[in-house]
Amino acid sequence: LQNQILELAAAVEDGAPELFAAHAAWSAEAFTARAFSPDAPVTALKCLSAVLEDNLPPPAWALLPTYFQRAQDECARRSTAATSELTGQDADSRLAREYVSLLAAGDEPGAITLVLSAVDEKRLSASGAIDAVLAPALREIGRLWHRGELGIAEEHFATVVTRKVLARLLLHAPTAVANGRTVIVSSVEGDAHDIGVNFVSAFFELDGWRSICLGADTPVEELVRLSLLFDADLVALGATLGTQRQAIARTIAALKTARPGQRVLVGGAAFTGGDDLWRRIGADAHASSARDAVKLGRALAGLR
């Protein structure tokens, strides 16, 4: 319930009822997968809306009926958000499916060998392994968790093993020619997810950048201090949950105050479903994949 209120506040801040609706549908799906009655999420939304109507000053309440209506409609439609992206018959999808199965079976050596041997045998590049196998596999693990088919422990294990695969891929990848540019890559304050930013950082590294990856949950003032210390050409900031977008906005404001002209690229799941959310929070660009992050980063840093 607390999360629902925070997501509502984040959507109102962005003026985007569709984002609250998407979150409500996500939440409804998680509850139904855990044997709650299918009506429970809608009833909870109706209760929350009644309490807010009773307690908020009328001008504040006046904004909210649209948000609740969209959310209830979306829950009633039983969204298709949980469709697997690994159903293809191409080699990459098959590899990603097998990687997920090995992880679910607790087979760490098998999962690591599967990906590394595909790269050794030149069936995949290091960046291809990240983009087409590891990232979709983690999203699949998340989908299975959402549906109640895997637990938090399996998801933690998948994260640990994937981190090891990434380190080994980078160790064996051909050294890129340094391009003289520095990027700082980090998840925003409050975001506990760090695999996405590690993937983005790896792509920058493979492209010849000095990439300084800070991982998850970096305090705003520390990020600002490092961008000054390392004279960063670019800061790449990730956020996962809708409730973390405002933290990105605050971080961008702090970076640009301390270093006017600092270029900031944003990405991560928090930007899914809203085309120009990144513009509204003052970013210079938004990338929806690690590959695009490098393309846009090169343009922002004046590289061809």
Ligand code: B12
């Ligand atoms: C592992 C995981 C965790 C781990 C993270 C461990 C770690 N050290 O990273 C832990 C357990 C900590 C965790 C916690 C939570 N998680 Co979580 N998590 C995941 C999971 C399974 C994988 C994340 C991941 O690594 N994905 C792989 C990345 C590479 O994929 P990607 O995000 O699509 O990234 C691509 C682009 O977005 C882009 N990109 C990504 N980052 C960046 C950054 C920049 C700068 C740029 C330019 C681009 C970019 O490039 C990437 C590669 O091409 C996801 C499932 C999912 N769909 O991702 C859920 C997921 C993200 N988690 C979710 C949730 C709900 C939570 C919790 C709220 C759960 C809870 N009740 O506590 C908490 C929130 C914690 C917090 N304060 O942030 C939900 C979010 C749903 C939503 N939209 O609201 C997801 C989607 C699961 C699901 N299917 O429902 N989680």
